[in-house]
Amino acid sequence: MHVPDGFINAPVSAVAGVVAAGAVAVSLKGARRELDEKTAPLAGLVAAFIFAVQMLNFPVAAGTSGHLLGGALAAILVGPYTGILCVSVVLLMQGILFADGGLTALGVNILDMGIVTTVVAYALFRGLVGLLPRTRRSMTAAAFVAALVSVPAAACAFTLMYWIGGTTDIPIGKVFTAMVGVHVLIGIGEAAITALTVGAVIAVRPDLVHGARGLTAPLKLRIDGELVDAPARESAAPAPAPAARSNRGLWATGLVTALVLAGFVSYYASADPDGLEKVATDQGIDKKTEEHASKDSPLADYGVKDISDARISGGLAGVIGVGATLVVGSGAFYVVTRRRRTKDEPAGGNTRTGEKV
Template sequence: MHAPDGFINAPVSAVAAVVAGGAIAVSLRGARRELDERAAPLAGLVAAFIFAVQMLNFPVAAGTSGHLLGGALAAILVGPYTGVLCVSVVLLMQAVLFADGGLTALGVNITTMAITTALVAYPLFRGLVKVLPRTRRSVTAASFVAALLSVPASAVAFTLLYAVGGTTDVSIGKVATAMVGVHLVIGLGEAVITALTVGAVVAVRPDLVHGARGLRRKLRLRVGGELVDAPDTTEPEPAAARSRKGVWIGGLVTSLILAGFVSFYASANPDGLEKVATDHGIDEKAREHANADSPLADYGVEDVDDERLSGGLAGVIGVGVTVVAGTGVFWVVRRRGTDQKTDAASPTTTSV
C-alpha cells in the first residue's frame, strides 16, 4: 500500500501532505491525554512491532501479497491519536531510510495507511466492545472486525485520491474494483494479525489495551445477603512496572526476530497496490525514489552480499531506529502533557 512518487500528481500530493500534517498536529495534542505511565513505554514498541510485521508480506490470490497496515492495531493498543503517530513514524522511517514509499507521497501514505485506518477501526472497535459481552474473546473479535474493514477503507481512500490526482488515464471504476477487491482479501490477514496480537496482550496485561479500558465490570461479593464491591486487587505499582517491562522486552525481542529472521521467508510477490498499478498501468509515471541509493534501500544493507544476512541486518536496524525514534517522540509528547497538567493544577497568585 506504500504509494511511490508519481502515482498522484503534485497538487493533490501537496493537499494530502497538508491534511496529514494537520492530523499529526491534532494527534500530538490528543496523544498527551492517552500517553500515561502504561501507554507511553508501549507506544514506541508498537511502532517498532508494526515496522517488523510490515516486512512479512503474506501471499494472497493471483500472485499478489499483502502486509499489515497497522493502523487498527496501534489505535486499539495505545489509542487512536497515538496510533496515528505510531504508523506515521513507521512510514517516515521507511521512506527516508529504506526507500519504501515516496517522499512526495508521504502525505498520501499517512492519509491512507495511518489516518484512514485509525478513523475507521477505532470507533468500530469501541462500538463492538460496548455491545458484545465484556470478555477477552469479545475484545479479540472486535479487533478482528475493525482491522478487517480498515484495509478496504484505506484502499477506498487511495482510490479517491487517485480519482482526483491520478497521473495516468485509467478508468476509476477499474481502479476501485481492483483495489477494494484485493484489499478485502488482504484485510483478512490484517485482521488475523491484529486479533492475535491484541488477544496476546489482553491475556497478559488487559490494562495495557487502551481500547478495552473501562470495560471490565467491578467484582461484587455477597456479604450478609447484600452485594458489595470487592476490594481493589490492582497490582502494586512496582509489580505492575516489572510486568510492563516484561511485556516491553518480550515485544522487542519478538519484533527483532520477525524483522531479522522471519522476514527472509516473506512472500516476494508484489503487494496489493503494486499489483493493481502494474496490471492497470497506474505505474506508468512512477518515479525512482529520491533515496534509492540509500545504504538500506529495499531492506538490504549495502555491500553485504549474503541476501539473508543483508535483509536480516536491515530489519534489525529498522526495528532499532523505529523504537528509538518512536520512544523519543512519545516521551516528549507525554512530558509536555504532564507539564501542562502540572501548570493547570498549580495555584495562581496575584500581586497587590
C-alpha cells in the same frame, strides 16, 4: 499499500500532505491525554512492532501478497491519536531509510495508511465493544472485524485520491474493483494479526490496552441470593513495583519478538508484489512512477548495501529498522509525556506543595 512518487499528481499530494500534517498536529495534542509514563514506552514498541510485521508479506492470491497496515492494531493498543503517530513514524522511517513509499507521497501514505485505517478501525471497534459482552473474547472479535474493515477502507481512500489526482487515465471503476477486491483478502490477514496481538496483550496486561480500559465488568458476589459488586481491594504501598517489572517484561518480550520477525522471519516473506503494486501493474497506474529520492540509501529495498548474503543483508536491515523506529517513536512519545507533565504542573509552583517559589 505504500504509494510511490508519481502515482498521484503534485497538487493532490500537496493537499494530502497538509491534511496529514494537520492530523499529526492534532494527534500530538490528543496523545497527551492517552499517554503516561506507563504507556509511552509501549507506544514506541508498537511502532517498532508494526515496522517489523510490515516486512512479513503474506500471499493472498496468485502472484499477489499483502502486509499489515497497522492502524487498527495501534489504535486499539495505545489509542487513536497515538496510533496515528505510530503509523506515521513507521512510514517516515520506511520512506527515508528504506526507499519504501515516495517522499512526495508521504502525506498520501500517512492519510491513507495511518489516518483512514486508524479512524475507521477505532470507531468500529468502540461501537462493537459497546454492543458485545465485556469479555476478552468479544474485544478480540471486535479487533478482528475492525482491522478487517480498515484495509478495504484504505483501498477506497486511495481510489478516491487517484480519481481526483491520478497521473494516468485509467477508468476509476476498474481501479476501485481491483483495489477493494484484493484488499478485502489482505484485510483477513490484517485482522488475524491484529486479533492475535490484541488478545495476547489483553491476556497478560489488559490495563495497558487503551481499547480495553473501562470495559472490565466489576467482580460480583452473591450475598443472600443477590449479586452485589465486590468491594475494591486496597492495594499495599509496594504494589507499583511488580507492575513496573511486568511492564518491563512485556516491553522486552515485544522487542525481542519484533527483532526476531524483522531479523529472521522476514527472510521467508512472500516476494510477490503487494496489492497496490499488483493492481498498479495490471491496470497501468504505474506508468509515471518516479525514482525514489532515497534510492541510494544504504538500506534501500530492505537490504544493507555491500552485503551480498541476502539473509544477512535483509535481516540486518530489519534489525536496524526496528531499532531506528523504536528510538524515534519512543523519543517522540517521551516528549509528548514530558509536555503533558509540564502542562499539568502548577504554574510557578512547587510540584510537591503547590506553593509559590
